Amino acid sequence: MFRVTDRPLNLQELVDFVTDPEAGAIATFVGTTRNNNEGRRVIALDYDAYPEMAEKELRRIGEEASEKWQLCRMAVVHRIGPVQITQASVIIAVSSAHREAAFGACRFAIEEIKKTVPIWKKELYEGGELWIGTQSGQPLTGKLPP
Amino acid sequence: MKIRVKFFAILRERAGTAEVTKELAAGTVSDLWKSLQKDYPKLDVPGIRLLYAVNQSYVTPDHQLADGDEVVFIPPVSGG
Numbered sequence: 001m002f003r004v005t006d007r008p009l010n011l012q013e014l015v016d017f018v019t020d021p022e023a024g025a026i027a028t029f030v031g032t033t034r035n036n037n038e039g040r041r042v043i044a045l046d047y048d049a050y051p052e053m054a055e056k057e058l059r060r061i062g063e064e065a066s067e068k069w070q071l072c073r074m075a076v077v078h079r080i081g082p083v084q085i086t087q088a089s090v091i092i093a094v095s096s097a098h099r100e101a102a103f104g105a106c107r108f109a110i111e112e113i114k115k116t117v118p119i120w121k122k123e124l125y126e127g128g129e130l131w132i133g134t135q136s137g138q139p140l141t142g143k144l145p146p
Numbered sequence: 147m148k149i150r151v152k153f154f155a156i157l158r159e160r161a162g163t164a165e166v167t168k169e170l171a172a173g174t175v176s177d178l179w180k181s182l183q184k185d186y187p188k189l190d191v192p193g194i195r196l197l198y199a200v201n202q203s204y205v206t207p208d209h210q211l212a213d214g215d216e217v218v219f220i221p222p223v224s225g226g
Contacts, residue, residue: 047225048155048158050199050202050220052202053203090226114223114226118154118218118220118223119226120154120156120224121225131156133223134191134222
């Protein structure tokens with residue numbers, strides 16, 4: 001399962017998906033919205049994605065992880081749209097016979113997501129908004145983009 | 147030839163549109179970007195480092211475009 005969605009994420013759904021009788025381990029990673037970043041008080045994050053390509057890149061990450069580790073099943077779901085403080089923006093779940101593979105693939109997946117998957121976060125903070133990574137800040141104009 | 151361009155994130159805001167169809171003589175991704183910057187001067191974000199995708203795969207800026215291609219200019223990604 002490799003997808004982007006505008007709906008709240010459900011950890012149990014991913015754990016159920018990777019549950020496998022051959023597995024002795026399930027590792028999960030949950031990325032959440034933090035209330036501060038580089039000294040700014042963050043109100044929310046707003047994610048945009050190129051969905052068709054993002055899902056394709058997520059599948060590629062899954063294939064690469066399966067070449068590096070002996071895995072049973074893997075699932076990655078990334079949320080788009082507004083994500084409030086404490087809510088999950090991304091969940092990864094990996095099952096494997098032994099724990100090293102599940103931990104390794106989980107870590108690998110989140111690091112790769114941050115490098116290659118066409119998903120962008122806009123930080124809405126007290127006093128402004130910022131597309132992370134673009135160095136281009138601008139005064140807060142009011143509402144979230146559609 | 148007709149090229150379909152989709153804008154995301156900061157580039158969508160700068161262009162003021164999510165999608166445009168561009169009529170172009172033969173050319174590369176880089177040529178298309180230069181042409182779009184004339185149509186939408188605000189696309190020129192100072193210091194931005196772009197990647198390029200044609201039909202949902204990363205390509206280099208010298209990639210030759212073909213009729214019907216879908217092109218996306220990818221600002222620094224920040225998922226997770």
